[in-house]
Amino acid sequence: MRLVVVSFLMVFASCSSGATITDTTVVETELEPIPVPVSLYIVVSDTDDVISSVRTADDLVEIASRMTEIWSQAGIALEIEVVGEIVVPDDAIHAVADRDGQSFLRAAGEGRFEMPTPGTIVGFYVNDAGGVNGFAPFGSRVFFVTDEPTVHDERVSSHEIGHLFGLRHTAVDSDRLMFSGTNGMTLAPEEITTARLVAQGLVDGLR
Numbered sequence: 001m002r003l004v005v006v007s008f009l010m011v012f013a014s015c016s017s018g019a020t021i022t023d024t025t026v027v028e029t030e031l032e033p034i035p036v037p038v039s040l041y042i043v044v045s046d047t048d049d050v051i052s053s054v055r056t057a058d059d060l061v062e063i064a065s066r067m068t069e070i071w072s073q074a075g076i077a078l079e080i081e082v083v084g085e086i087v088v089p090d091d092a093i094h095a096v097a098d099r100d101g102q103s104f105l106r107a108a109g110e111g112r113f114e115m116p117t118p119g120t121i122v123g124f125y126v127n128d129a130g131g132v133n134g135f136a137p138f139g140s141r142v143f144f145v146t147d148e149p150t151v152h153d154e155r156v157s158s159h160e161i162g163h164l165f166g167l168r169h170t171a172v173d174s175d176r177l178m179f180s181g182t183n184g185m186t187l188a189p190e191e192i193t194t195a196r197l198v199a200q201g202l203v204d205g206l207r
Contacts, residue, residue: 039081039082040064043125054147071158074195074196082117086114092108096129098130101142104144128146133159136164143164145160155183162187165195166194166197
């Protein structure tokens with residue numbers, strides 16, 4: 001469990017000299033874990049191996065394990081409910097390759113393919129994500145990750161989950177999870193606060 005260090009700055013003004021005395025007290029606060037169910041799927045075609053993901057279930061299990069470590073720093077417990085493979089119509093797979101996640105989701109909504117165990121968050125691992133490492137369609141609870149990202153698999157997966165938790169890109173520090181195109185994995189205190197609020201809302205069905 002992550003311990004957040006909170007510093008309280010106590011300033012005392014001396015009436016006689018006008019001098020300022022600063023005292024810093026460090027208090028450790030344990031974060032209550034927020035469990036977030038996650039399902040991860042390998043996307044394949046039943047007609048064209050070329051557009052199918054080449055990942056394996058073992059790949060996703062390893063990615064999932066590392067993702068849970070990254071998000072533990074925010075006290076968010078990613079609970080992997082299922083790691084599986086789903087057969088998706090070719091046009092929906094091509095839509096993702098055009099970075100059109102909404103058409104993919106519409107195909108699912110129309111019953112053209114099935115997700116046996118959808119979690120609060122769903123990750124799809126695809127052959128091609130439109131020339132980017134991954135993306136999360138606006139207003140959804142899903143993310144897509146390409147087979148060959150330029151950064152670590154668990155990092156791009158966690159980065160996209162960060163967007164689902166309401167976090168935006170930062171250009172401040174390349175060690176940060178929300179800095180684009182690096183292997184940074186840290187979260188700023190304000191990002192932790194935002195992510196926890198949104199994560200709890202997702203779990204409670206409020207978002």
